[in-house]
Amino acid sequence: MHEAAALPVSRRAEAEGAVRPLEGLGLRVERAGRVLLDIPELRMSGSEITALMGFNGSGKSLLLRVLAGLVQPDAGTVLWAGRPPGRERARRLGFVFQKPVLLRRSAAANIRYALKVAGFPRAEIAGRTEAALASAGLQGLAGSPARVLSGGEQQRLAVARALALEPEVLFLDEPTASLDPGSTLAIEALVAGARGRGTKIVLVTHDAGQARRLAQEILFLQQGRLVERASAGQFFTGPQSEAARAFLEGRIHI
Amino acid sequence: MNGRFSALACAAALGLALVSGGALAADKFIVVQSTTSTQNSGLLDELLPKYTAKSGTEVRVVAVGTGQAIKNAANCDGDVLLVHAKPAEEKFVAEGGGVKRFDLMHNDFVIIGPESDPAGVAGMTDAEAALKKIAAAKAPFASRGDESGTHQKERSLWKAAGVDVKAASGDWYRETGSGMGETINTGVGMGAYVLTDRATWSAHKNRAGYKILVEGDKDLFNQYGVILVNPAKCPNVKADLGQDFIDWLLSKEGQDAIAAFRINGEQQFFPDAQKSAS
Amino acid sequence: MQDFGSAVWQALGLVASFDRDLLEIVLLSLRVSLTAVLAAGLVGLPLGAVLAVLRFPGSGLLVVLLNAMMGLPPVVVGLVLYLLLSHAGVLGPLNLLYTPTAMIVAQAVLVTPIIAALARQTVADIRGEYREQLQVLGVSRRTEVATLLWDARYSLLTAMVAGFGRAIAEVGAVIIVGGNINHVTRVMTTTIALETSKGNLALALGLGMILLSLTILVNAAVQGLRATAARTAYA
Numbered sequence: 001m002h003e004a005a006a007l008p009v010s011r012r013a014e015a016e017g018a019v020r021p022l023e024g025l026g027l028r029v030e031r032a033g034r035v036l037l038d039i040p041e042l043r044m045s046g047s048e049i050t051a052l053m054g055f056n057g058s059g060k061s062l063l064l065r066v067l068a069g070l071v072q073p074d075a076g077t078v079l080w081a082g083r084p085p086g087r088e089r090a091r092r093l094g095f096v097f098q099k100p101v102l103l104r105r106s107a108a109a110n111i112r113y114a115l116k117v118a119g120f121p122r123a124e125i126a127g128r129t130e131a132a133l134a135s136a137g138l139q140g141l142a143g144s145p146a147r148v149l150s151g152g153e154q155q156r157l158a159v160a161r162a163l164a165l166e167p168e169v170l171f172l173d174e175p176t177a178s179l180d181p182g183s184t185l186a187i188e189a190l191v192a193g194a195r196g197r198g199t200k201i202v203l204v205t206h207d208a209g210q211a212r213r214l215a216q217e218i219l220f221l222q223q224g225r226l227v228e229r230a231s232a233g234q235f236f237t238g239p240q241s242e243a244a245r246a247f248l249e250g251r252i253h254i
Numbered sequence: 255m256n257g258r259f260s261a262l263a264c265a266a267a268l269g270l271a272l273v274s275g276g277a278l279a280a281d282k283f284i285v286v287q288s289t290t291s292t293q294n295s296g297l298l299d300e301l302l303p304k305y306t307a308k309s310g311t312e313v314r315v316v317a318v319g320t321g322q323a324i325k326n327a328a329n330c331d332g333d334v335l336l337v338h339a340k341p342a343e344e345k346f347v348a349e350g351g352g353v354k355r356f357d358l359m360h361n362d363f364v365i366i367g368p369e370s371d372p373a374g375v376a377g378m379t380d381a382e383a384a385l386k387k388i389a390a391a392k393a394p395f396a397s398r399g400d401e402s403g404t405h406q407k408e409r410s411l412w413k414a415a416g417v418d419v420k421a422a423s424g425d426w427y428r429e430t431g432s433g434m435g436e437t438i439n440t441g442v443g444m445g446a447y448v449l450t451d452r453a454t455w456s457a458h459k460n461r462a463g464y465k466i467l468v469e470g471d472k473d474l475f476n477q478y479g480v481i482l483v484n485p486a487k488c489p490n491v492k493a494d495l496g497q498d499f500i501d502w503l504l505s506k507e508g509q510d511a512i513a514a515f516r517i518n519g520e521q522q523f524f525p526d527a528q529k530s531a532s
Numbered sequence: 533m534q535d536f537g538s539a540v541w542q543a544l545g546l547v548a549s550f551d552r553d554l555l556e557i558v559l560l561s562l563r564v565s566l567t568a569v570l571a572a573g574l575v576g577l578p579l580g581a582v583l584a585v586l587r588f589p590g591s592g593l594l595v596v597l598l599n600a601m602m603g604l605p606p607v608v609v610g611l612v613l614y615l616l617l618s619h620a621g622v623l624g625p626l627n628l629l630y631t632p633t634a635m636i637v638a639q640a641v642l643v644t645p646i647i648a649a650l651a652r653q654t655v656a657d658i659r660g661e662y663r664e665q666l667q668v669l670g671v672s673r674r675t676e677v678a679t680l681l682w683d684a685r686y687s688l689l690t691a692m693v694a695g696f697g698r699a700i701a702e703v704g705a706v707i708i709v710g711g712n713i714n715h716v717t718r719v720m721t722t723t724i725a726l727e728t729s730k731g732n733l734a735l736a737l738g739l740g741m742i743l744l745s746l747t748i749l750v751n752a753a754v755q756g757l758r759a760t761a762a763r764t765a766y767a
Contacts (some may be wrong), residue, residue: 070667090670101665104683113679117669145764285630285711294730299714316630316711330619331629435729460731490619490627 021046022169022200027066027076029059029224037062037073037224044217046081049191049201051215051232053208055247059224060204061173067202068095068171080169091118094162094199098174100154102146107138110146111161118165128164136160136190152183159190163199170194172203176210188214208248212236220244283312284495287324287332289403290433292478293317295453295522300515305502311495319433321401327351327481330488333496335481338451339403343479352481356504359512359523360477363407365468366438366455367447375447381471385415388447392426395419396441396448399429403476408449411473438464451476456517478523480504503527539737546738553715558746561719564632564706565699568639569647572699573692576644580651580691581677584659595652601645606638610705613638617709630711635719638705643695650691651684658684686761693754697747720746 024042028035037059044050052060065071067078069085077084085092103110111129120128133139136156141149146157155175162170172191176184184207191214195201205211211218211232218235220228222243228235239245292298293315302313316326320337327335328351335352337343347355365375365384373391375384388395397419398405412419419427428446430437434454441448442462455466468474480500485493502508509525516522546554583595615621617629628634659680666676681688703721710717712726720743727736 068668070664090668093668095664095668097664101662103662103679114669117671117675148764285713290729294726314630314711314713314716316713326618329621330624433729435731439728439731439733458731460733488619490624 021079021081022050022067022202023079023082024063024067025077025079027063027073027078029062029066029071029073035224037066039063039076039224039226042219042226044200044202044219046200047195047198048216049195049203049214050217050219051211052202052204052219052221053206053211053244053247054221055243057223058221060219060221062224063221064171064173064202064204068093068169070095091165092168094165094167094170096155096158096162096170096172096175098177100158102149102154102157105146106143107146107149107157108133108142110157111164114161114165120165132160132164133157135163135193137186150183152179152186155179155183155187156190159187163190163194166197167199169200169202172201174204174206177206184210208236220247282310282495283314284333284492284499285314285316285331286334286336286499287327288315288317288336289320289323289338290317290435291338291404291451291454292336294433294435295451295457295517297453297512297515297523301503301508301511304511305499305508308507309498309502311499313499319398319400319402320404320406324351327483330483330490333483333492334499335483336478337403338476338478339406340477340479342403342406343481347481350484350487353484355479355481356500357526358478358480358503359509359525359527360475361452361523362469363404363449363474363476364452364455364466365447365449366441366464367467368445369463369465370445371467372445373447376465376467378468379470381411381468381473382415384468385411385417389415389417389419389422389426392422394426394428394441394444394446396437396444396446397427397429398434398437399431400433402434404434404449404451407476411449414473453517453522456520456522477526536737538734539741541738542735543738543741547742554742556715557718557720557723558742560632560717561700561721561743562746564635564719565639565696568636568699569643569692569696571636571640572643572647572695575640576647576695577651577681577688577691578677579644580648580653581655581681583648583652584655585673585677585680595649598645598649598652602649604642604645606642606702606704606706607708609638609641610708613641613705613709629709630713630717632710632717634709635706635717638709639699639702642702642705643699646698647691647695650694651681651688654684654687654691655680658687686758689754689758693751696750700743700747 022044024039027037027039027042029037052063054060062071066073069078069089080092103113105113108129111132112125115125115128130139133142136159138153138157138160141153146154149157159175170191176187179187188210191201191203203214215232218228218230218232219226220235220239220241220243228239228241228244230240235244236248239248288298294317298315302315306312316323316332318326320339320342323335323337324342324346326332328346335343335346336358343355346352365381367375373388373393375387378384397408423429428440428444430440432440434450435458438448438450438455438458439460442460442464447467480503482493482496482500483491485491504527509527512523512525513521583591583598613634614629616623617626617634618624619629628637662680662683666679671679701721703725706717706719707722707725710719710722712718712722720739724736724739724743727739
C-alpha cells in the first residue's frame with residue numbers, strides 16, 4: 001500500500017490501490033477443434049513482473065492477448081483487480097508488440113494521439129507528451145517521423161506511448177526480440193521504472209536472461225496449459241517440469 | 255512535414271477556385287439543337303458570331319444527329335431546332351413539340367466513293383440507279399444508321415431503288431451508328447460508298463482519295479428547317495430570344511450570311527426562306 | 533502514317549501559339565475533372581474506409597457492387613443523367629443540362645466507385661497493420677476510420693489520381709450531358725471527338741497528345757509528392 005502514495009495522483013487515485021491481482025478463471029480458446037489454451041485457474045500478484053515463458057506455440061502470446069482483452073476466450077473470465085476490464089479496458093492497459101505499430105506521424109504525434117484517444121484533458125497533453133518522450137530519451141526526436149527512427153528508438157517510443165497513459169497493467173509481447181543488447185537494456189529500464197510506479201507488468205519473452213533480470217514470477221506454458229508457476233529464483237535454479245528444464249537447457253523438447 | 259500535405263491541399267483548392275472563377279457567366283443565351291452538318295461544315299461558326307454581335311444573345315449549339323436533336327427538343331432541352339428531315343420536323347410540329355416550321359436553306363446530298371469505284375457509279379446523276387448498281391455489285395456501303403436526317407434520306411432512296419438493305423446489313427451494307435464525319439472516316443477506312451451532305455464532305459479533311467461520284471439528282475435535295483420549340487409545352491423555352499434568332503435567320507441579313515458561307519470558294523448552303531412557313 | 537508526324541507538329545504549334553480557345557478548353561477540362569474528383573473523393577474515400585473497417589449485413593455485396601461499378605460505361609451514365617436532368621426529367625427544373633455542373637456530376641458518378649474501391653483496398657491494407665494497436669488504444673470505429681484515412685493519405689492520392697485519369701479521359705458521358713457547346717461545355721475529349729468527326733485526324737491526335745501530357749503532369753506531381761512522403765516514412 002505504501003507504493004500507492006508515490007504514484008501520480010490523477011488516474012491512479014481512481015483505482016483501488018496499487019496491488020491488484022490479475023486473474024484468469026477457466027480460460028479456454030479453441031480454433032478449428034484444437035485446444036490452444038486451457039487454463040482452469042490463474043492468479044498473478046499485483047506488484048510483481050510476471051514473465052510468460054514457453055516454446056513457440058505454447059500459447060503464451062495468446063494468453064497475453066486474452067488477459068489483455070484483445071482476444072475473447074471461448075470460455076472463462078479475466079479479472080483485473082477483482083473486476084472484468086470492461087469498457088474501461090483501453091484506459092486501464094498498455095500493450096507493446098514485438099514489432100512496434102507506430103502511426104505515420106511524428107514521434108510526439110504518436111504519443112499525443114494515444115493521450116487524446118484515452119481522453120486526457122487537452123491542457124495536459126503537451127506536458128505529458130514531453131515527459132513521455134524524455135523518459136524514453138527521445139526528446140531530441142519529438143518532431144521526427146516515427147517510422148524513420150531506428151528499431152530500438154521505435155520500441156522505446158512504443159513503450160513510452162503505452163506508459164504515457166499510466167496504465168494499471170502493461171502487457172509486453174517479446175518487446176526486445178529483434179533489438180540489440182543496448183536497446184534491450186533501455187527497454188528493460190523503462191519497464192522496471194513502470195513497475196516502480198505501481199504498474200502491473202506481464203511480459204512474454206524467450207530470453208531467459210531478460211526474465212531473470214526483470215521478472216519476479218515465471219509462468220511456464222506448454223501446449224496451451226500452464227505447467228509451472230514459480231518465483232524467478234526458484235524457476236531458474238530448479239525448474240520442476242521436464243519441459244521447463246528442456247527449455248532452459250536449450251534442448252529440443254517434444 | 256504534415257504541413258506539406260495540408261499546404262498542397264490548400265494550393266489545389268485555391269487553384270481549383272481560380273479555374274472555376276473563369277466560368278462563363280452569360281445569362282442571355284439560347285440553346286439550339288442542331289445537326290452535325292451545320293457545325294462540322296463551319297457554317298454555324300460563321301453565322302453565330304454575326305448574330306451574337308447584333309443581338310447580344312449567345313447561341314449555344316448542341317450538334318447531334320437530326321433524330322436525336324428532335325428527341326432532345328421534344329424533351330424541352332433546347333429553344334430552337336435546326337435540322338434537315340422535313341417529314342420528321344412536320345411530325346414534331348404536329349405533335350405540339352414545335353410552334354411552326356420554316357424553310358431555312360438547302361444544299362444537296364452526294365454519294366462519295368473510292369477512286370477505284372468497284373460498282374462503276376462515277377458520273378451518274380440518277381441516285382436510284384447508282385444505289386441499284388452498288389447493291390448489285392455488293393460493293394460496301396457505309397450508312398449512318400442513326401435516324402439522322404441523312405439516314406432518313408438514304409433509307410427513302412434505297413426504298414425507291416427497291417433494295418432491301420436490312421437483309422444486307424452486316425454484309426456489304428454497314429451501319430456505323432454514328433455521325434456524318436465519323437461515318438465518312440469509317441467508309442474511307444473500309445473503301446465503302448457513303449451518302450453525305452455536300453457541306454460536311456466539303457469541310458472534311460480525311461479524304462484519302464475519295465471523290466464525289468454521284469450528284470445532281472433532284473432526289474438528293476437536302477432541305478433544312480428551323481423551328482421554335484413550343485413554349486406552351488415547354489415553359490422553360492426562351493420564346494422571345496429563340497424567335498428573334500429565327501427571325502434573323504429568315505431575314506435578308508441572315509439569308510445573305512448563309513449564302514456568303516464558302517468552303518474552298520464554293521457556296522455550300524442556298525437560302526430559301528422566302529417561302530412562307532409550312 | 534504521316535498523320536502522326538503532323539499531329540506532333542499541330543500539338544506543338546497549338547501549345548506554342550498559346551491558343552486562347554485551346555487554353556479555355558484545357559482549363560474547363562481541368563476544372564470539370566478536378567472538381568469531379570474532389571467531390572468523388574469526399575464521398576468515395578470515407579465510403580471505402582468504412583467498408584474496410586465495418587462488417588455489416590450486405591457489406592460484402594456492397595463491395596462486389598462497388599468493384600463492378602468501376603466498369604460503368606460512361607455512355608450509360610451520361611444517358612441516365614440526361615434523362616434525369618432533361619427538362620422532361622425529374623431534375624429538369626434545376627436547369628443543369630448542358631452546363632459544366634452536369635459534366636462534373638457525370639464524372640463524379642463515374643469516378644466515385646473507383647476511388648471508393650481503391651480506398652477500401654488501401655485502407656484495408658493499412659488497417660491490417662494498425663488494427664491491434666488501435667484496439668489496444670480503444671479507439672471508436674469513427675476515430676478508426678478517420679485515423680486510417682489520414683495515415684493512408686499519400687497512398688490514397690493514388691486512388692484520386694486513378695479517378696482523375698478516368699475523369700479527364702472520359703467522353704461518352706460529358707458529350708451527352710454537356711452537349712459539347714463551344715465556349716460553354718467543350719472539353720478536351722469532346723473537342724477530340726468533334727475534330728475526328730470533321731476528319732481533322734492530325735489535329736484530334738495533337739489534342740490527344742496535349743491531354744496525355746496533362747495527365748502525365750498530374751501523375752508526376754503526385755508521384756513526386758509520394759516520393760517525398762516515402763522519404764519521411766509518412767507513406
